[in-house]
Amino acid sequence: MFELQRQHPAAALANAFDIIRANFITILILVFVGSGGREANFTLYWIIGAFLFLLIWGVISWYRFEFSVEEGELRIEQGVFVRKKLYLTSDRIQVIDISAGVVQRLFGLVAVEVKTAGSSSKEAKISAITRVKAEKLKTLLRKKTEKTEESQEAEPIAQRKVYALDTRDLLIAASTSGRFGVALSVVGVAFSQVEQLISEEQIIHFVEKVIPQSTNATMIAMSIFAVIAIAWLFSFAGTIIKYYDFVVEVREDELLISRGLFERTQLTIPFNRIQAVQIKEELLRQPLGYASLVIESAGYGESEGNSTTLFPLLAKPQIYTFVDEVIPDYNTEISEKNDVPSVALRRYLFRMLWISLPVILVVWSTIPYGVYSWFLLIPALLLGYQQYRDAEIARGEDTLILAFRLLSKTTAMVKKYRMQSCQVQQNPFQKRLSLANLTVHVASGNQGRAFTVRDIDISKAMDYRAWLANGKGGGSYISHEDNSEPANETFDDQDANQ
């Protein structure tokens, strides 16, 4: 048992860094934008002052944070001004993550995050304790949940499969990272701030001296190229840092994922918390024949929009063997497959047209050489056509498979009994062509996640919806009503009380 105790004092530092990291973008913007025109010293004082304040805050919050394990419960008392007591019973706990950030590594410590469905994960974070204590805490809190589940499968840990991402794949993953777009926008913003740092004369001077033959057009082309190159470097580095030494371990009833270069993160995902699996074929990876696997799990964390990367890079032929070995439930035989009807093609094309037209018009009217933005129409329409080709809906025994593309192609596999709700939507234009959108919601993190296939045949959509409604939980609790009729038409209240 753990008596009431404080964390390791290094938690004070870790807390301060946590706050900085959580607000990193804000701080960056404040420093970039706020410092314009004022003296550099002034900014420096502000930064030092703020850091000192955060440090003091970290010490106080360390002092006010106490935790213990009693009666199979993790009890945390915390809060500087408002005292909060958080009691987490071990059988409510779904995920226990042990990670080590830069600060923790410096002192040879780890952070423990305990996650339950619903409660915000930040509250149950012990930011610095020794690894021995962390492991002890984990076994203490895990014991009870395992006991209940072991009654069903009392098998000892027979085989442990481990999958690791090798260096070559890591490099491919990094150079084709989907986070490229995000990096691009950040670098774009930073680039627009360059003006404030360097005066215009300096730029002109630089241009005249270094590239005397340059015209306006080459200038624009070069700066676009520079932005793209820098963004690519950022996303390359970011992916390496994130997925370095990526290892998935398949255990008896859970998956253990560990990854990270500076900050080792360990995630434990019990199989019965998995809500959906996505195969993502990113724009840059698809031509090379690679994809990544993402799983949605309930009550798990806030990072990456509540989904977790199960494996960052897999060659396409490998995907199904991987799925078969790691999450065999999701390797189902497809019994029915439906494409988008060909009348829907025009909707896919027009949608891209409506999206790209305003951009083109704005660029055309504001930027020199903006006329060329009309060429954007070509990739936009091609994308629309590809979206039409990729959209597909299929079903196996108890699995619904939705394939759709925004930029990257996503194939989502959802167990019938994991579906939280299902929507069929039809607007007047779709009505004329008798098309509709089908959306399926699954639980993921604190909110849900929605998967939509656009413009499928309305009768097919309603058919799938009725099929989903008939989900009897994949056989885990088959009851007397083994009904094959579409539920939305027949049942009424009298039938309900048989």
Add this chain to the structure above:
Amino acid sequence: MRSSPKNKLSHDAIKAWRVSLSIFISFLVLGLFFLWGYKLLSPEAGFFSTWTLIAISVILIVITGLGIFFIPEIRWRRWFYEVDEHEVDLQSGIFIITRTLVPIKRVQHVDTRQGPILRSYNLADVTISTAATTHRIPALNEEVADQVRDQISKFARLAEEDV
């Protein structure tokens, strides 16, 4: 879409929606009055030109007309719901028709809600939450709302839960 769910909302929903929309619009009108007053008192200092103001006024009048006289009626006519032991089935929408299905097993909690406007018409909303989504059946008769809520929670208790 075929075979809509069979139950309709309370007919009083139309009135309640009209009232709540009128209250909202009256705030907009108040804002517009300020703009007009400002314009008339100091013609050259105004933020908007006279024509913009006229345009805004016309748009507001049109929205008010549609919103108060037509939309609640149509919205009511297009709203259907049905609850049985397997699922909650909803259909709504004026232009975009949405047909929602919530398996009873997935329902985490149901509650009824009632603001001052709904209360004055003896109406209540029923809110159905799952682990991922929240759905609302608006403006049912109080008794009906209670009944629907109890029914859903009864069915949900009968169906076993695993998430």
